[in-house]
Amino acid sequence: MIPIRFSVLLAAAALAGCSHAPVGHPAFAARSGVERVETTRDGTSTATTIESYKADLAQRIYEVNSTQVYTTRPQALLRSIVVLRYTVDSGGNLVRSEIARSNRDRDTEATALATLRKSAPFPKPAPNLLRNGRIEMVESWLFNNDGRFQLRSLALAQMDE
DSSP, X not given: OOOHHHHHHHHHHHHXXXXXXXXXXXXXXXXXXXXXXXXXXXSBBOOOSHHHHHHHHXXXXXXXXXXXXXXSOOOSSOSEEEEEEEEEETTSOEEEEEEEEOOOOHHHHHHHHHHHHHHOSXXXXXXXXXXXXXEEEEEEEEEOTTSOEEETTXXXXXXXX
């Protein structure tokens, strides 16, 4: 016979193993490689390269749109991939965004654009990353059949077929 205290601990452990950690949770960060965005006092990203700044922005998009982010490995055959080209100014404001490539799935295009816009303003880019006071980037939204997404900058490896 198993003591009641031990069986309660077993049940709690089983339930904890079934839960999905929210995007900002350390367990999600460990699983996905996502780290908290570090900024200076004035809100400037500490990223020193365009790729690391792009990852900072991807993290911001994940935090703001956490219910729309797929937190485990994406399915083998994705519903849609939407590539956006966007520009951020020296203050971290979204200046421009446009669809660079898509499979013409209007719902996922709208979601990609909306999640980007909703996430602004972003951490300010470091001055050395700016060209003419702006930084232009390209990011891919990877959509599963259920409409949730991951960004290529932070995406987990896809499942096998």
